[in-house]
Amino acid sequence: MERTYAEYAARQAMELLAIDSPTGFTARAADWVQRAFEELGYTARRTAKGGVLVDLGGRGEGLLLEAHADTLGGMVAEVKNSGRLRLTPLGGMRAENGEAENVRVYTRGGRVLEGTFQLCNASIHVNGQYGDTKRTFDSCEVVLDEDVKSAEETRTLGVEVGDVVCFEPRTRLTASGYIKSRFLDDKLSVGILLGLAKYLKDTGTVPQRHVYLHVTVYEEVGHGGAANVPQGVTEAISVDMGCVGEGLQCTERQVSICAKDSGGPYSYEVVGKLIDAARRTGADYAVDVYPYYGSDVEATLSAGHDLRHGLIGAGVYASHGYERSHVDGVWNTLKVLAGYLEADGVR
Structure with missing residues (x-):
């Protein structure tokens, strides 16, 4: 062959x-x-x-x-009071492996919203416990790339519990023949x-x-x-x-x-x-x-x-x-x- x-x-x-x-x-x-x-x-x-x-x-x-x-992927489990999203994993998705990755939220109404999966309080210059915090789907959240500061504002975009969240695969084929991707x-x-x-x-x-x-x-x-x-x-x-x-x-x-x-x-x-x-x-x-x-x-x-x-x-x-x-x-x-x-x- x-x-x-x-x-x-x-x-x-x-x-x-x-x-x-x-x-x-x-x-x-x-x-x-x-x-x-x-x-x-x-x-x-x-x-x-x-x-x-x-x-x-x-x-x-x-x-x-x-x-x-x-x-693997995620699903919205909670629209938080901050307007950010708590996820539940689909399949064996690990929070540690998804941290700082870009995501897409697919709403039931057909909108696709972008965001990032981040540790809660993700700024190292602010969070003194950044390195000690165990990464879980409770300690991480989706920060939407939208001007939202409350659950009501996020829901106005059509986001609701049960919406599917997809992680960016970042697919590459190198000149040496390696295939890299989620x-x-x-x-x-x-x-x-x-x-x-x-x-x-x-x-x-x-x-x-x-x-x-x-x-x-x-x-x-x-x-x-x-x-x-x-x-x-x-x-x-x-x-x-x-x-x-x-x-x-x-x-x-x-x-x-x-x-x-x-x-x-x-x-x-x-x-x-x-x-x-x-x-x-x-x-x-x-x-x-x-x-x-x-x-x-x-x-x-x-x-x-x-x-x-x-x-x-x-x-x-x-x-x-x-x-x-x-x-x-x-x-x-x-x-x-x-x-x-x-x-x-x-x-």
């Missing part, structure tokens, strides 16, 4: 990263995903939950590849699935499995992959971020194959076949155990579906923060996926 498919995947991911889509607020992102697969010539449909299900064709037993387009988890993997779909279409390859893709929209709260498994599927693989950190082998330039996470071991058979695919295609890979992690495919199993499961992904550093990966990690992930499908012409 040529590296150009990894570069295409990275570009597609960057387009998707520009669309705000914290879990529960994903319609625009799902629209983009559906159109992107349809433009490649595939049939894509929306599920009742809001995800996108794609049929890549093929022959033999069914294989489901899962990635997710929902991200929410690479898991929009980078959606780009990877688009790269795989384009590769199959361009080469006219018919996979040795009947392959389906499910881009879910509730992974960050644990039930994204719980439904919509097509008939005949016997295996499901989550294509999600690979963990990079102390005690693990994977780097951002590799594909990570997960043997076990906090939900338990993945299918020994599937993990073995993923390793074989990596070796066969010359992919640079690492096998790791993730200590604090859960995936879409575990939600699929928990929902009662009888199938074998696995998890792979491009290595991502600083997960749930300002994340970093590399085009080489994307490329190695694509090699493993193509090899797993036993696609003709894989080198």
Whole structure:
């Protein structure tokens, strides 16, 4: 497989990263995903939950590849007397990782207001306890870029409890091939699935499995992959971020194959076949155990579906923060996926 498919995947991911889509607020992102697969010539449909299900064709037993387009974010929990906003997190968003980031508040009336997520009393020259204060969603707040000084004035702008707050992703692709952004988890993997779909279409390859893709929209709260498994599927693989950190082998330039996470071991058979695919295609890979992690495919199993499961992904550093990966990690992930499908012409 040529590296150009990894570069295409990275570009597609960057387009998707520009669309705000914290879990529960994903319609625009799902629209983009559906159109992107349809433009490649595939049939894509929306599920009742809001995800996108794609049929890549093929022959033999069914294989489901899962990635997710929902991200972390926030929701207005209180319009404070000062006119500022207290948030509750969507998914595993951490207050420490969002501090001093620009945000967008989406009101029910259709307005989009800008602001910044700051520590309460954020001026170091005023707050003598600045460095000692634990960052939480109670000790931090959204300061709107509007002239408001009371809850009434903020509500006049249309802001109310339940409005969604999106953090700026700050996406960059460096000259050296590093991809930096919030929410690479898991929009980078959606780009990877688009790269795989384009590769199959361009080469006219018919996979040795009947392959389906499910881009879910509730992974960050644990039930994204719980439904919509097509008939005949016997295996499901989550294509999600690979963990990079102390005690693990994977780097951002590799594909990570997960043997076990906090939900338990993945299918020994599937993990073995993923390793074989990596070796066969010359992919640079690492096998790791993730200590604090859960995936879409575990939600699929928990929902009662009888199938074998696995998890792979491009290595991502600083997960749930300002994340970093590399085009080489994307490329190695694509090699493993193509090899797993036993696609003709894989080198």
